[in-house]
Amino acid sequence: MLVLALDTATPAVTAGVVALDGDAPPELLAERVTVDPRAHTELLTPHVTAALDEAGVRLDQLDAIVCGSGPGPFTGLRVGMVTGAALGQALGIPVHPVSTLDAIAYATPFHTSLLVVTDARRREVYWSVYCDQGWRVAGPHVDKPDVVAAKLADELEPIGVTEVSGPVAQQHAELFGLTVLPTTYPTPVGLVGAAAWPLREGAEPEPLTPLYLRQPDAVEPGARKRVSQA
Protein backbone atom coordinates (compact mmCIF):
# COMPACT_ATOMS: atom_id res chain seq x y z
CA MET A 1 0.00 0.00 0.00
CA LEU A 2 1.01 3.62 -0.57
CA VAL A 3 1.09 5.84 2.50
CA LEU A 4 1.57 9.60 2.83
CA ALA A 5 3.43 10.53 6.03
CA LEU A 6 3.29 13.99 7.62
CA ASP A 7 4.79 15.52 10.74
CA THR A 8 5.04 19.10 12.03
CA ALA A 9 5.55 18.46 15.76
CA THR A 10 9.22 19.53 15.71
CA PRO A 11 10.98 22.37 13.84
CA ALA A 12 11.09 20.00 10.82
CA VAL A 13 8.36 20.21 8.18
CA THR A 14 8.16 16.60 7.04
CA ALA A 15 6.25 14.97 4.17
CA GLY A 16 7.01 11.68 2.45
CA VAL A 17 5.57 8.86 0.39
CA VAL A 18 6.20 5.36 1.74
CA ALA A 19 5.35 1.89 0.41
CA LEU A 20 4.25 -0.67 2.99
CA ASP A 21 3.83 -4.14 1.51
CA GLY A 22 3.29 -7.49 3.21
CA ASP A 23 5.55 -7.93 6.21
CA ALA A 24 8.41 -6.02 4.57
CA PRO A 25 9.69 -2.93 6.37
CA PRO A 26 8.39 0.42 5.08
CA GLU A 27 10.20 1.62 1.97
CA LEU A 28 10.75 5.31 1.30
CA LEU A 29 9.73 6.43 -2.21
CA ALA A 30 10.32 10.18 -1.77
CA GLU A 31 10.48 12.77 0.99
CA ARG A 32 10.72 16.51 1.53
CA VAL A 33 12.00 17.82 4.85
CA THR A 34 12.80 21.43 5.77
CA VAL A 35 13.93 22.43 9.25
CA ASP A 36 12.28 25.80 9.89
CA PRO A 37 10.02 26.26 12.92
CA ARG A 38 8.18 29.17 11.29
CA ALA A 39 7.41 27.61 7.91
CA HIS A 40 4.99 24.79 8.76
CA THR A 41 1.88 26.36 7.20
CA GLU A 42 3.82 27.68 4.25
CA LEU A 43 5.72 24.54 3.29
CA LEU A 44 3.75 21.44 4.29
CA THR A 45 1.40 21.12 1.29
CA PRO A 46 4.11 22.10 -1.23
CA HIS A 47 6.25 19.36 0.35
CA VAL A 48 3.38 16.86 -0.04
CA THR A 49 3.01 17.77 -3.72
CA ALA A 50 6.75 17.63 -4.38
CA ALA A 51 7.19 14.26 -2.64
CA LEU A 52 4.27 12.77 -4.57
CA ASP A 53 5.66 14.10 -7.86
CA GLU A 54 9.11 12.65 -7.19
CA ALA A 55 7.60 9.30 -6.17
CA GLY A 56 5.43 9.30 -9.29
CA VAL A 57 2.36 8.76 -7.13
CA ARG A 58 -0.98 10.56 -7.66
CA LEU A 59 -3.05 11.64 -4.65
CA ASP A 60 -5.85 9.29 -5.69
CA GLN A 61 -3.44 6.33 -5.51
CA LEU A 62 -2.78 6.83 -1.80
CA ASP A 63 -4.25 4.18 0.51
CA ALA A 64 -3.72 5.91 3.85
CA ILE A 65 -2.15 8.86 5.65
CA VAL A 66 -0.02 8.75 8.79
CA CYS A 67 0.19 11.95 10.76
CA GLY A 68 2.54 12.73 13.65
CA SER A 69 0.35 13.70 16.62
CA GLY A 70 3.10 15.16 18.76
CA PRO A 71 3.74 15.96 21.46
CA GLY A 72 5.05 19.23 20.05
CA PRO A 73 4.64 23.00 20.18
CA PHE A 74 0.94 23.52 19.58
CA THR A 75 0.73 25.88 16.63
CA GLY A 76 3.08 23.92 14.40
CA LEU A 77 1.66 20.58 15.52
CA ARG A 78 -1.86 21.60 14.43
CA VAL A 79 -0.69 22.38 10.88
CA GLY A 80 0.21 18.74 10.26
CA MET A 81 -2.86 17.40 12.07
CA VAL A 82 -5.37 19.58 10.19
CA THR A 83 -3.57 18.96 6.89
CA GLY A 84 -3.77 15.20 7.46
CA ALA A 85 -7.42 15.43 8.51
CA ALA A 86 -8.41 17.54 5.50
CA LEU A 87 -6.48 15.44 2.97
CA GLY A 88 -7.94 12.23 4.41
CA GLN A 89 -11.47 13.65 4.34
CA ALA A 90 -11.16 14.94 0.77
CA LEU A 91 -9.55 11.75 -0.53
CA GLY A 92 -11.77 9.42 1.49
CA ILE A 93 -8.84 7.50 3.02
CA PRO A 94 -8.00 6.71 6.67
CA VAL A 95 -5.67 8.97 8.65
CA HIS A 96 -3.71 7.29 11.45
CA PRO A 97 -2.20 9.48 14.17
CA VAL A 98 1.09 8.29 15.60
CA SER A 99 3.22 9.79 18.36
CA THR A 100 6.08 11.77 16.89
CA LEU A 101 8.35 10.33 19.62
CA ASP A 102 7.36 6.78 18.57
CA ALA A 103 8.26 7.67 14.97
CA ILE A 104 11.69 8.91 16.03
CA ALA A 105 12.23 5.74 18.10
CA TYR A 106 11.19 3.51 15.20
CA ALA A 107 13.79 5.12 12.94
CA THR A 108 16.55 4.99 15.57
CA PRO A 109 18.77 1.87 15.42
CA PHE A 110 19.19 1.44 19.18
CA HIS A 111 20.69 -1.42 21.16
CA THR A 112 19.32 -1.53 24.69
CA SER A 113 16.67 0.89 25.84
CA LEU A 114 16.15 4.35 24.36
CA LEU A 115 15.08 7.77 25.56
CA VAL A 116 13.61 10.10 22.90
CA VAL A 117 13.52 13.84 23.66
CA THR A 118 12.13 16.77 21.67
CA ASP A 119 11.98 20.46 22.53
CA ALA A 120 8.91 21.50 24.50
CA ARG A 121 10.09 25.13 24.93
CA ARG A 122 9.90 26.78 28.38
CA ARG A 123 13.09 24.85 29.22
CA GLU A 124 11.21 21.56 29.16
CA VAL A 125 11.36 18.47 26.95
CA TYR A 126 8.78 16.04 25.64
CA TRP A 127 10.01 12.50 26.26
CA SER A 128 9.25 8.79 26.00
CA VAL A 129 11.26 5.65 26.80
CA TYR A 130 11.39 2.50 24.63
CA CYS A 131 12.53 -0.97 25.73
CA ASP A 132 14.89 -3.16 23.70
CA GLN A 133 11.88 -4.80 21.99
CA GLY A 134 10.90 -1.39 20.63
CA TRP A 135 7.80 -0.89 22.82
CA ARG A 136 7.13 2.40 24.54
CA VAL A 137 7.39 1.78 28.30
CA ALA A 138 7.11 5.37 29.56
CA GLY A 139 5.68 8.60 28.16
CA PRO A 140 4.88 10.69 26.41
CA HIS A 141 5.45 13.25 29.14
CA VAL A 142 6.64 16.84 29.40
CA ASP A 143 9.20 17.75 32.09
CA LYS A 144 12.30 19.76 32.85
CA PRO A 145 15.44 17.87 31.73
CA ASP A 146 16.69 17.41 35.32
CA VAL A 147 13.38 15.79 36.25
CA VAL A 148 13.83 13.35 33.36
CA ALA A 149 17.39 12.65 34.53
CA ALA A 150 16.13 11.97 38.07
CA LYS A 151 13.45 9.58 36.79
CA LEU A 152 16.04 7.71 34.68
CA ALA A 153 18.11 7.18 37.83
CA ASP A 154 15.13 6.27 39.99
CA GLU A 155 11.84 4.73 38.83
CA LEU A 156 13.11 4.05 35.26
CA GLU A 157 16.42 2.59 36.44
CA PRO A 158 15.33 -1.08 35.98
CA ILE A 159 14.68 -0.43 32.28
CA GLY A 160 18.37 0.29 31.76
CA VAL A 161 18.26 3.19 29.34
CA THR A 162 21.69 3.79 27.78
CA GLU A 163 20.95 5.76 24.62
CA VAL A 164 19.09 8.92 23.64
CA SER A 165 17.86 10.33 20.31
CA GLY A 166 15.73 13.23 19.10
CA PRO A 167 16.26 16.86 18.06
CA VAL A 168 17.54 17.98 21.50
CA ALA A 169 19.33 14.73 22.50
CA GLN A 170 22.78 16.26 22.08
CA GLN A 171 22.22 19.25 24.34
CA HIS A 172 20.97 17.15 27.26
CA ALA A 173 23.09 13.99 26.78
CA GLU A 174 25.60 14.91 29.46
CA LEU A 175 22.88 15.58 32.03
CA PHE A 176 21.21 12.28 31.18
CA GLY A 177 24.54 10.39 31.04
CA LEU A 178 23.44 8.64 27.82
CA THR A 179 25.04 7.90 24.45
CA VAL A 180 23.60 10.08 21.66
CA LEU A 181 22.31 8.27 18.57
CA PRO A 182 22.17 10.22 15.31
CA THR A 183 18.40 10.14 14.60
CA THR A 184 16.97 13.59 15.23
CA TYR A 185 13.74 14.50 13.43
CA PRO A 186 10.84 12.16 12.65
CA THR A 187 11.14 10.55 9.20
CA PRO A 188 8.39 9.28 6.86
CA VAL A 189 9.68 5.71 7.31
CA GLY A 190 9.62 6.13 11.09
CA LEU A 191 6.08 7.50 11.02
CA VAL A 192 4.77 4.68 8.82
CA GLY A 193 6.78 2.08 10.75
CA ALA A 194 5.29 3.22 14.04
CA ALA A 195 1.79 2.91 12.53
CA ALA A 196 2.50 -0.34 10.64
CA TRP A 197 0.15 -2.46 12.75
CA PRO A 198 -3.08 -0.49 12.18
CA LEU A 199 -2.10 0.09 8.54
CA ARG A 200 -1.52 -3.62 7.82
CA GLU A 201 -4.61 -4.71 9.75
CA GLY A 202 -6.78 -2.04 8.16
CA ALA A 203 -7.76 -1.10 11.70
CA GLU A 204 -10.10 1.80 12.43
CA PRO A 205 -7.90 4.89 12.96
CA GLU A 206 -7.63 6.35 16.45
CA PRO A 207 -9.18 9.84 16.81
CA LEU A 208 -6.99 12.60 15.35
CA THR A 209 -6.26 14.20 18.70
CA PRO A 210 -2.96 16.02 19.22
CA LEU A 211 -0.84 15.08 22.24
CA TYR A 212 -0.77 18.54 23.80
CA LEU A 213 0.23 17.36 27.32
CA ARG A 214 -0.36 20.89 28.63
CA GLN A 215 -3.52 22.81 29.35
CA PRO A 216 -4.00 26.15 27.54
CA ASP A 217 -2.46 29.09 29.43
CA ALA A 218 -5.61 30.74 30.60
CA VAL A 219 -6.51 31.98 34.02
CA GLU A 220 -10.06 32.65 35.09
CA PRO A 221 -10.31 36.28 36.12
CA GLY A 222 -10.62 36.95 39.84
CA ALA A 223 -12.59 39.78 41.35
CA ARG A 224 -12.63 42.86 39.15
CA LYS A 225 -9.97 45.44 39.99
CA ARG A 226 -11.19 48.84 41.12
CA VAL A 227 -10.38 51.75 38.82
CA SER A 228 -10.98 54.54 41.34
CA GLN A 229 -8.79 55.36 44.34
CA ALA A 230 -10.14 53.78 47.50
Added chain:
Amino acid sequence: MIVLGIETSCDETGVGIVRRHADGTLELLADEVASSVEEHARFGGVVPEIASRAHLQAMAPTMRRALDTAGLELSTVDAIAVTAGPGLAGALMVGVAAAKAYSTASGKPLYGVNHLAGHVAADTIEHGPLPPRCLALLVSGGHSQLLLVEGLTEKITEIGATIDDAAGEAYDKVARILGLPYPGGPPIDKLAKQGNPRAIAFPRGLTGQRDAPFDFSFSGLKTAVARWVEKHEATGAEIPLADVAASFQEAVADVLTAKAIRAAREHEVDTMVISGGVAANSRLGELARERCAEAGITLRVPRPRLCTDNGAMIAALGAHVVASGAKPSPATLAADTSLPLVYGS
Protein backbone atom coordinates in the same frame (compact mmCIF):
# COMPACT_ATOMS: atom_id res chain seq x y z
CA MET B 1 -19.35 29.80 -10.36
CA ILE B 2 -19.37 28.11 -6.95
CA VAL B 3 -16.89 29.16 -4.25
CA LEU B 4 -16.33 27.60 -0.84
CA GLY B 5 -15.06 29.81 1.99
CA ILE B 6 -13.22 28.85 5.19
CA GLU B 7 -12.99 31.17 8.22
CA THR B 8 -11.00 30.52 11.45
CA SER B 9 -9.62 33.94 12.43
CA CYS B 10 -11.12 34.05 15.93
CA ASP B 11 -13.47 31.69 17.78
CA GLU B 12 -15.82 30.59 14.99
CA THR B 13 -14.98 27.76 12.59
CA GLY B 14 -16.97 28.67 9.48
CA VAL B 15 -17.46 26.97 6.12
CA GLY B 16 -19.77 28.66 3.63
CA ILE B 17 -20.59 28.07 -0.02
CA VAL B 18 -21.98 30.62 -2.50
CA ARG B 19 -22.87 30.58 -6.17
CA ARG B 20 -22.04 33.79 -8.05
CA HIS B 21 -24.22 34.55 -11.05
CA ALA B 22 -22.99 36.43 -14.12
CA ASP B 23 -24.73 39.64 -12.99
CA GLY B 24 -22.66 39.69 -9.79
CA THR B 25 -25.47 38.54 -7.47
CA LEU B 26 -24.81 35.74 -5.02
CA GLU B 27 -26.83 32.76 -3.89
CA LEU B 28 -26.07 31.30 -0.46
CA LEU B 29 -25.79 27.50 -0.67
CA ALA B 30 -24.39 26.73 2.79
CA ASP B 31 -23.30 28.58 5.92
CA GLU B 32 -22.08 26.28 8.70
CA VAL B 33 -20.45 27.64 11.85
CA ALA B 34 -19.04 25.84 14.90
CA SER B 35 -18.35 28.23 17.75
CA SER B 36 -16.09 27.80 20.78
CA VAL B 37 -17.64 30.86 22.50
CA GLU B 38 -18.91 28.83 25.46
CA GLU B 39 -15.40 27.54 26.21
CA HIS B 40 -14.15 31.14 26.48
CA ALA B 41 -17.01 32.44 28.65
CA ARG B 42 -15.43 31.71 32.02
CA PHE B 43 -12.26 33.54 30.97
CA GLY B 44 -14.18 36.67 29.98
CA GLY B 45 -12.64 36.79 26.51
CA VAL B 46 -11.33 34.65 23.67
CA VAL B 47 -8.35 32.49 24.73
CA PRO B 48 -6.32 31.97 21.51
CA GLU B 49 -5.07 28.49 22.39
CA ILE B 50 -8.58 27.28 23.26
CA ALA B 51 -9.90 28.74 19.99
CA SER B 52 -7.12 27.08 17.96
CA ARG B 53 -7.73 23.68 19.57
CA ALA B 54 -11.43 23.99 18.84
CA HIS B 55 -10.79 24.90 15.17
CA LEU B 56 -8.74 21.73 14.69
CA GLN B 57 -11.52 19.55 16.10
CA ALA B 58 -14.32 21.38 14.23
CA MET B 59 -12.72 21.78 10.79
CA ALA B 60 -13.56 18.48 9.08
CA PRO B 61 -17.07 18.11 10.60
CA THR B 62 -17.98 21.70 9.65
CA MET B 63 -16.74 21.11 6.10
CA ARG B 64 -18.84 17.93 5.90
CA ARG B 65 -21.99 19.74 7.05
CA ALA B 66 -21.49 22.59 4.58
CA LEU B 67 -21.00 20.24 1.62
CA ASP B 68 -24.01 18.14 2.69
CA THR B 69 -26.23 21.23 3.11
CA ALA B 70 -25.29 22.44 -0.37
CA GLY B 71 -25.56 18.93 -1.82
CA LEU B 72 -22.08 19.27 -3.28
CA GLU B 73 -18.70 17.60 -3.14
CA LEU B 74 -15.34 19.40 -3.15
CA SER B 75 -14.93 18.23 -6.73
CA THR B 76 -17.98 20.28 -7.76
CA VAL B 77 -16.89 23.66 -6.39
CA ASP B 78 -14.84 25.96 -8.63
CA ALA B 79 -12.56 27.59 -6.07
CA ILE B 80 -11.73 27.69 -2.36
CA ALA B 81 -11.24 30.91 -0.39
CA VAL B 82 -9.81 31.17 3.12
CA THR B 83 -9.28 33.94 5.64
CA ALA B 84 -5.49 34.47 5.61
CA GLY B 85 -5.60 37.51 7.96
CA PRO B 86 -6.00 39.56 10.04
CA GLY B 87 -6.86 37.57 13.16
CA LEU B 88 -5.32 35.37 15.85
CA ALA B 89 -2.18 33.86 14.27
CA GLY B 90 -2.59 30.34 15.67
CA ALA B 91 -6.28 30.27 14.79
CA LEU B 92 -5.73 31.55 11.23
CA MET B 93 -3.09 28.88 10.67
CA VAL B 94 -5.57 26.04 11.21
CA GLY B 95 -7.90 27.38 8.50
CA VAL B 96 -5.11 28.20 6.06
CA ALA B 97 -3.45 24.78 6.45
CA ALA B 98 -6.82 23.03 6.05
CA ALA B 99 -7.72 25.12 2.99
CA LYS B 100 -4.39 24.31 1.38
CA ALA B 101 -4.99 20.60 1.97
CA TYR B 102 -8.56 20.75 0.56
CA SER B 103 -7.23 22.68 -2.44
CA THR B 104 -4.38 20.22 -3.01
CA ALA B 105 -6.67 17.20 -2.67
CA SER B 106 -9.36 18.58 -5.00
CA GLY B 107 -7.12 20.42 -7.46
CA LYS B 108 -9.28 23.56 -6.96
CA PRO B 109 -7.55 26.97 -6.92
CA LEU B 110 -7.08 28.62 -3.51
CA TYR B 111 -7.48 32.30 -2.67
CA GLY B 112 -6.24 33.68 0.68
CA VAL B 113 -8.44 36.70 1.43
CA ASN B 114 -8.83 39.46 4.04
CA HIS B 115 -11.22 38.94 6.94
CA LEU B 116 -12.33 42.60 7.13
CA ALA B 117 -13.06 42.80 3.40
CA GLY B 118 -15.02 39.58 3.97
CA HIS B 119 -17.26 41.35 6.50
CA VAL B 120 -18.08 43.96 3.85
CA ALA B 121 -18.62 41.26 1.20
CA ALA B 122 -21.12 39.56 3.55
CA ASP B 123 -23.60 42.29 2.62
CA THR B 124 -23.48 41.36 -1.08
CA ILE B 125 -24.97 37.93 -0.30
CA GLU B 126 -28.45 39.30 0.38
CA HIS B 127 -28.33 42.84 -0.97
CA GLY B 128 -26.44 42.40 -4.24
CA PRO B 129 -23.34 44.15 -5.58
CA LEU B 130 -22.09 47.28 -3.81
CA PRO B 131 -22.19 50.68 -5.52
CA PRO B 132 -18.84 51.90 -6.96
CA ARG B 133 -18.12 53.81 -3.74
CA CYS B 134 -19.40 53.22 -0.22
CA LEU B 135 -18.42 53.50 3.42
CA ALA B 136 -18.15 50.45 5.68
CA LEU B 137 -18.33 50.55 9.47
CA LEU B 138 -16.93 47.27 10.86
CA VAL B 139 -17.64 46.71 14.52
CA SER B 140 -16.94 43.48 16.38
CA GLY B 141 -15.13 42.06 19.40
CA GLY B 142 -11.82 42.35 17.57
CA HIS B 143 -12.27 45.30 15.20
CA SER B 144 -13.74 48.81 15.00
CA GLN B 145 -12.97 50.42 11.67
CA LEU B 146 -14.19 52.80 9.03
CA LEU B 147 -13.31 51.73 5.49
CA LEU B 148 -13.80 53.61 2.25
CA VAL B 149 -14.66 50.88 -0.25
CA GLU B 150 -14.11 51.76 -3.92
CA GLY B 151 -14.52 48.24 -5.27
CA LEU B 152 -14.16 45.16 -3.02
CA THR B 153 -11.42 43.79 -5.25
CA GLU B 154 -9.94 47.14 -6.30
CA LYS B 155 -9.53 49.73 -3.60
CA ILE B 156 -10.32 49.68 0.12
CA THR B 157 -8.87 52.40 2.32
CA GLU B 158 -8.92 52.42 6.11
CA ILE B 159 -9.90 55.93 7.13
CA GLY B 160 -10.27 55.28 10.85
CA ALA B 161 -9.87 52.60 13.51
CA THR B 162 -9.95 52.13 17.25
CA ILE B 163 -6.80 53.23 19.04
CA ASP B 164 -7.47 50.92 22.00
CA ASP B 165 -10.40 48.54 22.61
CA ALA B 166 -12.74 47.31 19.89
CA ALA B 167 -16.41 48.22 20.45
CA GLY B 168 -17.33 44.61 21.20
CA GLU B 169 -14.48 44.38 23.68
CA ALA B 170 -15.91 47.39 25.54
CA TYR B 171 -19.26 45.58 25.71
CA ASP B 172 -17.54 42.50 27.19
CA LYS B 173 -15.69 44.56 29.80
CA VAL B 174 -18.73 46.61 30.79
CA ALA B 175 -20.80 43.43 31.03
CA ARG B 176 -18.29 42.17 33.56
CA ILE B 177 -18.56 45.40 35.57
CA LEU B 178 -22.34 44.98 35.62
CA GLY B 179 -22.15 41.29 36.51
CA LEU B 180 -23.54 40.19 33.12
CA PRO B 181 -22.30 37.12 31.19
CA TYR B 182 -19.78 36.94 28.31
CA PRO B 183 -20.13 37.85 25.49
CA GLY B 184 -21.47 41.18 26.72
CA GLY B 185 -23.31 42.45 23.63
CA PRO B 186 -26.62 40.59 23.84
CA PRO B 187 -27.19 40.92 27.65
CA ILE B 188 -26.35 44.66 27.65
CA ASP B 189 -28.60 45.24 24.63
CA LYS B 190 -31.45 43.45 26.40
CA LEU B 191 -30.99 45.23 29.72
CA ALA B 192 -30.60 48.63 28.00
CA LYS B 193 -34.12 48.35 26.59
CA GLN B 194 -35.48 48.85 30.13
CA GLY B 195 -33.17 51.77 30.93
CA ASN B 196 -32.88 55.46 30.22
CA PRO B 197 -30.14 56.18 27.65
CA ARG B 198 -29.87 59.77 28.92
CA ALA B 199 -29.63 58.88 32.61
CA ILE B 200 -25.82 59.17 32.72
CA ALA B 201 -23.70 61.28 30.37
CA PHE B 202 -20.83 58.88 29.65
CA PRO B 203 -17.96 60.37 27.60
CA ARG B 204 -17.79 60.11 23.80
CA GLY B 205 -14.17 59.16 23.06
CA LEU B 206 -12.07 61.15 20.53
CA THR B 207 -14.80 63.65 19.71
CA GLY B 208 -12.82 66.78 20.60
CA GLN B 209 -11.97 69.41 18.01
CA ARG B 210 -8.37 68.26 17.67
CA ASP B 211 -9.02 64.51 17.87
CA ALA B 212 -8.64 62.26 14.83
CA PRO B 213 -12.15 62.59 13.33
CA PHE B 214 -12.55 58.96 12.26
CA ASP B 215 -10.65 57.06 14.93
CA PHE B 216 -12.39 55.47 17.91
CA SER B 217 -11.51 55.00 21.58
CA PHE B 218 -13.61 52.90 23.95
CA SER B 219 -11.14 52.34 26.76
CA GLY B 220 -11.98 55.60 28.54
CA LEU B 221 -15.69 54.88 28.28
CA LYS B 222 -15.24 51.51 29.95
CA THR B 223 -13.25 53.13 32.76
CA ALA B 224 -15.91 55.86 33.15
CA VAL B 225 -18.57 53.17 33.58
CA ALA B 226 -16.41 51.41 36.19
CA ARG B 227 -15.86 54.67 38.10
CA TRP B 228 -19.53 55.54 38.06
CA VAL B 229 -20.50 52.09 39.34
CA GLU B 230 -17.83 52.16 42.08
CA LYS B 231 -18.91 55.62 43.21
CA HIS B 232 -22.50 54.48 43.58
CA GLU B 233 -21.50 51.25 45.27
CA ALA B 234 -19.64 53.33 47.88
CA THR B 235 -22.85 55.20 48.79
CA GLY B 236 -24.57 51.88 49.38
CA ALA B 237 -27.21 52.77 46.77
CA GLU B 238 -28.53 50.08 44.43
CA ILE B 239 -26.91 50.38 40.99
CA PRO B 240 -29.49 51.25 38.32
CA LEU B 241 -28.12 48.54 36.00
CA ALA B 242 -30.57 49.18 33.18
CA ASP B 243 -29.78 52.91 33.13
CA VAL B 244 -26.02 52.23 33.14
CA ALA B 245 -26.40 49.70 30.31
CA ALA B 246 -28.62 52.04 28.26
CA SER B 247 -26.35 55.06 28.80
CA PHE B 248 -23.22 53.05 27.92
CA GLN B 249 -24.88 51.64 24.84
CA GLU B 250 -26.02 55.12 23.81
CA ALA B 251 -22.45 56.42 24.06
CA VAL B 252 -21.14 53.60 21.85
CA ALA B 253 -23.91 53.89 19.23
CA ASP B 254 -23.69 57.69 19.23
CA VAL B 255 -19.97 57.90 18.59
CA LEU B 256 -19.95 55.08 16.00
CA THR B 257 -22.79 56.52 13.94
CA ALA B 258 -21.72 60.16 14.28
CA LYS B 259 -18.24 59.40 12.99
CA ALA B 260 -19.53 57.13 10.24
CA ILE B 261 -21.98 59.77 9.00
CA ARG B 262 -19.28 62.44 9.08
CA ALA B 263 -16.94 60.15 7.12
CA ALA B 264 -19.64 59.44 4.55
CA ARG B 265 -20.27 63.16 4.08
CA GLU B 266 -16.60 64.06 3.90
CA HIS B 267 -15.87 61.33 1.36
CA GLU B 268 -19.11 62.06 -0.54
CA VAL B 269 -20.56 58.58 -0.50
CA ASP B 270 -24.28 57.85 -0.31
CA THR B 271 -24.18 54.23 0.89
CA MET B 272 -23.08 52.86 4.25
CA VAL B 273 -22.56 49.20 5.18
CA ILE B 274 -22.45 48.21 8.85
CA SER B 275 -21.11 44.74 9.57
CA GLY B 276 -19.37 42.70 12.28
CA GLY B 277 -20.86 41.21 15.43
CA VAL B 278 -21.79 44.56 17.01
CA ALA B 279 -23.87 45.42 13.90
CA ALA B 280 -26.51 43.16 15.43
CA ASN B 281 -26.89 45.64 18.33
CA SER B 282 -30.43 47.06 18.33
CA ARG B 283 -29.57 50.62 19.37
CA LEU B 284 -26.71 50.90 16.87
CA GLY B 285 -29.08 49.78 14.12
CA GLU B 286 -31.83 52.16 15.22
CA LEU B 287 -29.56 55.20 15.48
CA ALA B 288 -27.81 54.37 12.19
CA ARG B 289 -31.17 54.10 10.38
CA GLU B 290 -32.29 57.41 11.86
CA ARG B 291 -29.10 59.32 11.07
CA CYS B 292 -28.60 57.78 7.62
CA ALA B 293 -32.19 58.71 6.71
CA GLU B 294 -31.59 62.31 7.84
CA ALA B 295 -28.36 62.48 5.84
CA GLY B 296 -29.86 60.86 2.74
CA ILE B 297 -27.54 57.86 3.02
CA THR B 298 -28.65 54.35 2.04
CA LEU B 299 -27.93 51.98 4.93
CA ARG B 300 -27.11 48.32 4.29
CA VAL B 301 -26.77 45.85 7.17
CA PRO B 302 -26.45 42.08 6.62
CA ARG B 303 -28.76 39.94 8.70
CA PRO B 304 -27.26 39.17 12.15
CA ARG B 305 -26.16 35.64 11.19
CA LEU B 306 -23.99 37.08 8.40
CA CYS B 307 -22.66 39.97 10.54
CA THR B 308 -20.78 37.70 12.93
CA ASP B 309 -17.79 35.67 11.68
CA ASN B 310 -18.76 33.00 9.15
CA GLY B 311 -17.47 31.14 6.11
CA ALA B 312 -20.15 32.46 3.76
CA MET B 313 -18.69 35.98 3.83
CA ILE B 314 -15.29 34.54 2.88
CA ALA B 315 -16.91 32.54 0.08
CA ALA B 316 -18.66 35.75 -1.07
CA LEU B 317 -15.43 37.76 -1.12
CA GLY B 318 -13.65 34.82 -2.79
CA ALA B 319 -16.31 34.71 -5.51
CA HIS B 320 -15.83 38.43 -6.28
CA VAL B 321 -12.03 37.95 -6.27
CA VAL B 322 -12.26 34.99 -8.68
CA ALA B 323 -14.64 36.96 -10.93
CA SER B 324 -12.15 39.85 -11.03
CA GLY B 325 -9.72 37.54 -12.82
CA ALA B 326 -7.17 37.54 -10.00
CA LYS B 327 -4.60 34.75 -9.89
CA PRO B 328 -4.87 32.13 -7.10
CA SER B 329 -2.60 32.43 -4.06
CA PRO B 330 0.79 30.69 -4.33
CA ALA B 331 1.27 27.17 -2.92
CA THR B 332 3.33 28.75 -0.14
CA LEU B 333 0.34 30.76 1.21
CA ALA B 334 0.60 31.30 4.98
CA ALA B 335 -1.43 33.15 7.60
CA ASP B 336 -0.61 36.87 7.60
CA THR B 337 -1.92 38.97 10.48
CA SER B 338 -1.24 42.16 8.49
CA LEU B 339 -2.71 40.98 5.18
CA PRO B 340 -3.69 43.91 2.89
CA LEU B 341 -7.43 44.67 2.57
CA VAL B 342 -7.49 44.19 -1.21
CA TYR B 343 -6.60 40.77 -2.61
CA GLY B 344 -3.21 40.70 -4.32
CA SER B 345 -2.29 44.30 -3.42
